[in-house]
Amino acid sequence: MGVVVVMSLGSAVCISCVKILEGFSGGGISCGVVGEVSDGQLWDAPLSYGFHPCVKPSPKYKGPQELGRYITVRSNGGLNQMRTGISDMIVVARIMNATLVIPQLDKKSFWRDSSAFSDIFDEFHFITTLQEDVRIVKELPKELESVPRARKHFTSWAGMSYYEEMTQLWNDHQVIHVAKSDSRLANNDLPLDIQRLRCRALYHALRFSTPIEDLGKKLVERLRSHGGKYIALHLRYEKDMLSFTGCTYGLTDAEAEELRIMRENTNHWKIKKIDSVEQRVGGFCPLTPKEVGIFLRALGYPQSTLIYIASGEIYGGSTHLSEFKTRFPNLVFKDIVATPEELKGLANHASQTAALDYIISVESDVFVSSYSGNMARAVEGHRRFLGHRKTITPDRKNLVDVFDKVERGELNEGSLLSSIVTRMHANRQGGPRKRGGSLPGVKGRGRFRTEESFYENPYPECICSSKKHVQRT
Structure with a gap:
């Protein structure tokens, strides 16, 4: 089933597009006509050019020594x-x-x-x-x-x-x-x-463990029985993450104050005072549920898309999820897919529950994360290792300007927005590329912190191909 995301033609669209894109800090965003988005474009993995896992040791590799240490x-x-x-x-x-x-x-x-x-x-x-x-x-x-x-x-x-x-x-x-x-x-x-x-x-x-693996596979089968394909969305809109990052956009004053107090009282969090506006403009904040909804609709996913929320308790609950659900009502959590009896043994065991989310995310047709935390990086790396399964990484920094224009009524949810967002993310689909190094200008040991994580992208060491061509994403 195709989904029309842009019907607009002609120079007027491009002129408007240029005006809207004024002020973007990122490059590579151009204007043009986006036609019908096919099922393949929505769901298929990017071309992997024959890349495959390779983890066997070299011939010189020796077994472990027993030295009593x-x-x-x-x-x-x-x-x-x-x-x-x-x-x-x-x-x-x-x-x-x-x-x-x-x-x-x-x-x-x-x-x-x-x-x-x-x-x-x-x-x-x-x-x-x-x-x-x-x-x-x-x-x-x-x-x-x-x-x-x-x-x-x-x-x-x-x-x-x-x-x-x-x-x-x-x-x-x-x-x-x-x-x-x-x-x-x-x-x-x-x-x-x-x-x-x-x-x-x-x-x-x-x-x-076997109980977690078995339940995880069972939940994946149930999700597929609903319609065959699903998106796993790691919606990082939990209280601890918002407090840690100091991101309060879209929250009430009372909620923002609650998060500030939590950050102030958490001893091992070093930074206590954070400018929420600067964080968001810099792309350091998780997307809000509303923003994720706008983003996925702009990419062409229909309202009927089945979306599994892989995360802990969403801060503000249904209040902050409501605008997401108006765009994607077919939204499910663990407690909807699994029975109370199946989840009973996982109560108060967040890591075991997170393991279920991990399995469901790795096996999903499309994985999207609203923030690049440990879970998102680990899932992305695993999906790359397994054949570059489709993993969409929102360009949070450049999306801020888009979302703000939508909020101010300067840009409507429709063809032009879809054109901007789809082109912005054409090369952010999880296709093969070499792991990124440190950011330019960063010196000393601090440069290691800016490198792309090995576990986020284990290419080239653990992913091989006889072909020399690698597509950049």
């Missing part, structure tokens, strides 16, 4: 921050010739989830899948439980030489305890075998 880890953050952190720690254990003890999961974060490793992940599969890479045990040997440990907070985005230097810790200790697991490895400039081990750890070894 152990690393214990406390994984910090939410589900996907822990998943990528654990994958990093697998590599750290490999570099340092150590046995990894099954990591302890974060129980003190915003979600306060008491889940153990085996509640979320298939522990046996994790250990056996990586047995040719790193030795993994469920717990420390009894004789080492009480020995003094070297407690380390390894530096962020560290390379091979850093961890090779850290092996001197074994001169005085048999056990090293790592206080944080996230972002312990550099994104770039690591040996090929090291990068591929990260992919084997994340995409093969860290499989969810």
